[in-house]
Amino acid sequence: MKAVAVKPLTKNSASLLDMPKPVINDSEALIKTCAVGIDGTDIEINQGAYGEAPVDEDILVIGHEAVGEVEEIGAKVTDLHVGELVVPTVRRGDSSDYQERGIKKAHGFLSEYFKESPANLVKLIPELGNIGPLIEPMSIAQKAIDQALKIQQRLEGWSPENILVLGAGALGLLLTMALRSKGYEVYTFDIADSDSLKAKTVQNTGGKYVGAKETTLEKFANDAGLSDLIFEATGNSDIAFSAVNILSQDGAMCLLGVAGRDHSSQICLGCLNNHIVLGNRVLFGSVSSTRTHFEEAIETAKKVNSQWPGVLNSIITDDMSLTEYGKAFQKKQAYQIKGVIHMDGET
Ligand code: BGC
Ligand code: ZN
Numbered sequence: 001m002k003a004v005a006v007k008p009l010t011k012n013s014a015s016l017l018d019m020p021k022p023v024i025n026d027s028e029a030l031i032k033t034c035a036v037g038i039d040g041t042d043i044e045i046n047q048g049a050y051g052e053a054p055v056d057e058d059i060l061v062i063g064h065e066a067v068g069e070v071e072e073i074g075a076k077v078t079d080l081h082v083g084e085l086v087v088p089t090v091r092r093g094d095s096s097d098y099q100e101r102g103i104k105k106a107h108g109f110l111s112e113y114f115k116e117s118p119a120n121l122v123k124l125i126p127e128l129g130n131i132g133p134l135i136e137p138m139s140i141a142q143k144a145i146d147q148a149l150k151i152q153q154r155l156e157g158w159s160p161e162n163i164l165v166l167g168a169g170a171l172g173l174l175l176t177m178a179l180r181s182k183g184y185e186v187y188t189f190d191i192a193d194s195d196s197l198k199a200k201t202v203q204n205t206g207g208k209y210v211g212a213k214e215t216t217l218e219k220f221a222n223d224a225g226l227s228d229l230i231f232e233a234t235g236n237s238d239i240a241f242s243a244v245n246i247l248s249q250d251g252a253m254c255l256l257g258v259a260g261r262d263h264s265s266q267i268c269l270g271c272l273n274n275h276i277v278l279g280n281r282v283l284f285g286s287v288s289s290t291r292t293h294f295e296e297a298i299e300t301a302k303k304v305n306s307q308w309p310g311v312l313n314s315i316i317t318d319d320m321s322l323t324e325y326g327k328a329f330q331k332k333q334a335y336q337i338k339g340v341i342h343m344d345g346e347t
Contacts, residue, residue, distance in 0.1 A: 001018070001019055001020070001021045001111055001112035001113050002016055002017070002018060002019075002111065002112050002322060003016070003017060003018075003019045003061045003107075003110060003111030003112070004016055004017075004061065004062055004063065004110040004111070004322070004325045004341075005017055005019075005059040005060055005061045005062065005107075006045055006046055006051060006059065006060055006062055007053075007058060007059055007060075008045070008048075008051040008052055008053050008058075008059075008060050009048050009049075009051070010048050011046075011047060011048040012046060012047070012048075012329075013046070013048070014046045014062065014325065014326070014329060016322070016323065016325065017059075019061070019111060021112070021113050022113055022114060022115040023115075024072060024073075024074050024115045025074055026074040026075045026076040026077075027074050027076045027077060027117060027118075028073075028074050028077070028115045028116060028117055028118075029070050029071075029072065029073045029074065029077055029080050029086075029115065029116055029117075029118055029121060030070075030071045030072040030073075030113055030114075030115050031068035031069065031070060031071060031086060031088070031113060031114050031115065031116060031121070032068055032069050032070075032071040032112065032113055032343075033066060033067075033068045033109055033110075033111060033112060033113060033114060033343045034066075034067050034068050034069060034085075034129070034132065034342070034343060034344070035066070035067055035132060035133050035340050035341065035342045035343065036063040036065060036066045036067075036108075036109055036110045036133060036340065036341050036343070037065035037066075037133030037134065037136070037137070037170075037316075037338055037339070037340050037341075038063075038065070038328035038329070038338075038339045038340070038341065039065060039137065039170065039171075039338075040169070040235065040258070041064070041103060041258070042062050042063065042064075042102070042328070042329075043329055044258070045060070045062055045103065046062070046329050049261075050103070051103060051104065052103075052104045052105050053105070054099075054105050054106055054107060055105060060102070060103075060107065060108070061102065061107035061108045061109075061110060061111050062102045062103075062108045062110050063102045063108035063109040063110025063111075063341075064090045064100065064101055064102035064103055064108050064109065064136060065133045065134070065135075065136040065137060066087065066088055066108075066109035066110075066114075066132070066133065066136070067085060067086070067087050067124060067129065067132025067133055067135070068085070068086060068088070068109070068114070069083060069084070069085055069086075070082050070083060070084045070085075070086060070121075071113065077118055079118055080118050080121065080123075084123055085123065085124040085125070085126060085128075085129055085132065086121040086122060086123055086124060087121070087122045087124050087132055087135045087136065087294060087298075088101065088109060088114070088116050088120055088121055088122075089120045089121075089122065089136075089139075089289070089290065089291050089294055090102070090103070090136060090288065090289070091288045091289075091290075092106060092120070100288070110322075110325070110341065112322075112343055119291075120291070122135075122291060122294040122295060122298065124298060125298075125302075127302075127305075128298065128301055128302065128305070130313060130316075131301060131305075131312045131313055131316070133316070133338070133340050134170070134174065134301065134312060134315070134316070134338070135294060135297050135298060135301065136289075136294070136297075137170055137171055137174055138174045138178065138297035138300060138301055139289035139293040139294045139296070139297040140171060140174075140256070140286075140287075140288070140289050140293075141171060141174040141175040141178050141297070142178060142289065142293045142296045142297045142300060143286055143288070143289040143290070143293040144175065144231055144254045144256055144286040145175070145178055145179065145182075145231075146293065146296070147254065147284065147286050148229055148231070148252050148254050148284075151252050151282055151284065152229075152252055152282075154282075155250055158228075158250065160184060160185075160228035160229045161185060161225075161228055162185060162187065162224060162225050162226070162227050162228050162229075162248075163179055163184050163185060163186050163187070163227065163228065163229045163230075163231075164186075164187050164188075164189060164210075164227035164229070164230045164231070164243070164246070165179070165186060165187070165188040165189070165207075165230075165231045165233060166189050166190075166230065166231065166232045166233060166234050166239055166240070166243055167188075167189070167190055167232070167233035167234035167235075167239075167257065168188050168189075168190035168192060168198035168199070168201070168202060168209070169190075169198075169233065169234075169337065170315055170337055170338045171233040171256060172188060172190065172231075172233040172234070173188070173198065173201050173202070173315055173337065174315075175231050175233060176188045176201075176202055176205060176207045177205050177300075177304045177308075177311065177312065178300045178304070179207075180205040180206050180207050181205075181300055181303045181304050181307055185208075186202075186207040186208070187207065187208045187209075187210050187220070187224060187227070188202040188207050188208070188209055188210065189210040189211075189212060189217065189220065190209075190210075190211070190212060190234075191211075191212040191213065192211070192334050193211065193213065193334070194209060194211040194213070194214060196334060196335065197314065197315075197317070197335055197337065198334075198337065199211065201311060201314060201315060201337075204308055204311050205304070205307075205308050205311060208224075210224075217239075217242055217243055217245075217246055218245075218246070220246070221246035225248075226246050226247065226248035226249075226251070227243075227246055227247055227248060227251060228247075228248050228250075228251045228252075229251060229252055229253070229254075230243050230244075230246075230247055230251070230252075230253040230254070231253075231254050231256060232253065232254065232255045232256055232257055233256045233257055234257050235257030235258055235259055236257065236259065237257075237259040237260075237263055237265075238263075238265060240255055240257065240259070241267060241272070244272065244275065244276075244281075244283065245275070247279070247281055248279075249279045249280060249281070250279070250280050250281065251279075251281050251282075252281065252282040252283075252284065253281070253282070253283050253284070254284055254285070254286050255283070255284070255285045255286070256285075256286055256287075315337045315338050316337070316338045316339075316340050317335065317336045317337045317338060317339070318336055318338070318339035318340065319339075319340055319342060320339060320340070320341050320342065321341070321342060322341055322342075322343055324341070325341055327339070328341060
């Protein structure tokens, strides 16, 4: 079968190769991959900055945002049926020694087939098949929101009036949609033009788009007020740490972006320290997601689809066939949001 793999920590090493089709045991399922989304992590892996091959191997099959169809089940599998659509979760193992499929020590899903145990497969209704690759990133958004709301339970009767999402890439937009579908007021900040697809996507869900070309975070806060919750999804640590300044008293900020490791800058640590302590603020990071977040993500996607038909679909701006995988690693233009590789060649 065909698969796209990299040689971890080697720049631009992604290539299309032939690999043996997986053979399942009694308790596994064989999945025929339908589509795989590509995100910043995959791009980082292809740039040689991240990623780890399975033990004793030197290549890593990439891809962790997948949807597939059950092709075959082991004799002991009772809760899955041939033909059902599934989305695989990513992380395996415990938090000290974990693997992530397509990222760390376990092959990913950008191959014609993969095998999995049913515990790591979440069923997807056929109506959501087209946006299947968005369920994994939506689960990351869902976890971040869940964690923020749990953390804020430290405050009696707290509810956010002003939520700010930094970044209108796929993750920022999925956060915006999820928050809007829960009825929150959301501002989404990005460098994209105010008539761009990113801006329109925010507005289509009733969110307010804040264009970095028109305003600064400081001016935004002067006009709209301080933010009670901030989700950082740009991966730009300058933006992240300047946004801390517009976090309201008792507010919480979730960092989701992975920043350049060699990026440093001079900031007043004492000021940051006091701002957080004296303002009773929380700054936290969130990564990965569990099966529960995937299930919640599917529910959220259903709601978003019925509230704003077509909006989820519209952020998949680039459909490619497997042989065109290279396109997914090219530098994105402003109008490109999510690239998806379709295994059957139909785009
Ligand atoms: C993936 C997560 C993963 C994280 C860190 C993200 O792109 O979506 O599942 O935990 O990278 O490796
Ligand atoms: Zn990802």
